Amino acid sequence: MDQKLQMLLDTVKKLIRRGAFPHLTKVIVKSHPADIAHIFRYLDLKDQRTLFNLIENPETAAYVLSELDHGTGAQLLEQIDKQTITEVLQEMPYDDAVDIIRNMPEELAEEILGIMQDEDSDEIEQLLLYDEDTAGGIMSTEIFSLNQDLTVQEAIEAVQQAGDVEMVFYLYVTDDDNHLVGVLSLRQLLTVSPARLLKDIMVREVISVRTDVDQEEVAQLVARYNILGIPVVDDANRLVGLVTVDDVIDVMRQEATEDIYKMAGASEEELLYGYKAFKIARLRLPWLVTNLFGGVITGYLMWRFKATLAEVLALITFIPVITGMGGNVGGQSATIVVRGFATGRIDMSTLRQVFFRELRVGMIMGAVCGLTIGVVAFGWHHNPYLGLVVGMAMATAMTVAATMGVMATSFFKRIGIDPAIASSPFVQTANDITGLLIYFGTATLFLPHLR
Structure with missing residues (x-):
């Protein structure tokens, strides 16, 4: 945030805290609507409501609402009288007004449409017939x-x-x-x-x-x-x-934000719940449970290879490195493919090329990291075969992880599941499992030389 906006934000917060509403009203009148809209993002809902109630000009209020999250905009409007809501919505482009009305309680939305002028309500009702994530839902009907x-x-x-x-x-x-x-x-x-x-x-x-x-x-x-x-x-x-x-920029920002939240196992819906911890936890838990079961399987594999671990205790040293590096590489590949699908740069026809590119990248990175960790293992435990096992396992695990990121993402895309939601926890879990299988499998083959 630049200095001018920071000063405006600090002034608004100070005046709200002091309850100096007449002075705050003067600040609003003198400020550009775009600046007012920008600082709303840095206020909590309570302060947003206070500031919004002091905006006397319907055009300014409409501009602010157009720049805010539609759910937040609906919440701000719900607190004021229906006539004022109608005046503000009539100052907004129809596509923005529709997005706000979609987020209002159904009964209130119907009342507002009843109060609006016939021309405005007809246009809005027509737009409400389209799904909000389609061209019809985001288009403007005021065209020439x-x-x-x-x-x-x-x-x-x-x-x-x-x-x-x-x-x-x-x-x-x-x-x-x-x-x-x-x-x-x-x-x-x-x-x-x-x-x-x-x-x-x-x-x-x-x-x-x-x-x-x-x-x-x-x-x-x-x-x-x-x-x-x-x-x-x-x-x-x-x-x-x-x-x-400008509508397209909003769409790109919205889709990118949505994908990032999904890949983190979270949800943009969390923003609407504020500090409601139980609801936020409910949204995050499904993806954490996926990783939880993956962790149980990983633990089971370690138990199955307990004889190998008991014979060569030094193998424990490199388990976090093998699983961690595999998870990172797989996550990178998955992120690239998800983003490629989102922007249209990758589709099913180009997936073969993407797969072999990631395979080559995984082999190069695996060779470098495998050689490095192999030297570390040899220098640490003074056993060249241990260095060979760790290095080979690292190189193989990273190569497999790179391709796993591509395969898992494309699989979910093909069966109609949003890859941004499913690929991240699946790739992480799958790479942990395959990484350990590769590591312990290689160690078991070389076990006579590791004792």
């Missing part, structure tokens, strides 16, 4: 389009008269039935003869998405083609909305 039979001069006049609609330097062209038939740029419109028809100069190959396309796929298309927005069409190819690059 031109009929293909207009001349360039008529199109320019229409653009000049356009009101508050989403426009990203692209002009979408439709036919008489609102079917999306082409696109052209503002620059293109201004550099051709005014008498020409739009259908003669437009680009007919339009990159678009259907309303039911997953928001992650929408983000991938925008990133792939480096466009500022992507039109949304229904089953009949009628233009119904537009997803702009």
Whole structure:
């Protein structure tokens, strides 16, 4: 956070603590809405409510809510009267208002929609029909389009008269039935003869998405083609909305955050529960239990190889190193593949290449680390065969772990389970087990030389 925002945050916290609400109101009025929205993220829910209640301008309140987590935004609105809620929501873009309403209690949401003006409520109710994680759920319906039979001069006049609609330097062209038939740029419109028809100069190959396309796929298309927005069409190819690059940035941030939480065995839902320890524990426990059973299996393997351990006690020294390094390598591979699936850089057609790349990487890293730990083992216990066993086991375990990260992630992806959730605990447990099997198996083969 830069110095200006830090000073604003410190001032707001101090005024809230003192109860100096008149002064705080003046600070809000003088501050840019974007700055107010930013500092909300550093306040707890109680202070957020206090600050939000002092925002008198519905436009500022709407801007703040648009920048916050939708669940938090709904909680902030629920504490104020229904008429004010309606005024704030009507100042928001429809797609943002829909996200807030989705997080409200059903009864309150219905009341708010009943109070809203017919035009606003109709648009919002239409958007509520789409799943929130689809193109239809994140699109803006306040869009501008031109009929293909207009001349360039008529199109320019229409653009000049356009009101508050989403426009990203692209002009979408439709036919008489609102079917999306082409696109052209503002620059293109201004550099051709005014008498020409739009259908003669437009680009007919339009990159678009259907309303039911997953928001992650929408983000991938925008990133792939480096466009500022992507039109949304229904089953009949009628233009119904537009997803702009700012919506895509939000989607990417949301998806990345979600994947990171899942891979950690946690959940973004925890943020909504604040300090409710039992609910947070309930969300984390399933993945910890997975690792718990993996640990039991690991312990069982050590028990099965107790004769080998009893004969060569020095083997115990390197168990944490073998399992730890394998878990780290497997986790790295799994993270890369999960991220690749999320961004579209990896799919089932390229998985073979990814597998062999990770195999080679695992062999290189395993050789380096195996040689290093082998030298350490020899220097520590003065037994060259112990160094050989530890080094070979390390190299093999790391190579297997690298490929395990790829195979486990792709397996869960193929059977329809989110790999971000399942791959991390599974890979960790599997690598612990395989690492010990490799280690003790190698030690058993060389046991006569280790005594």
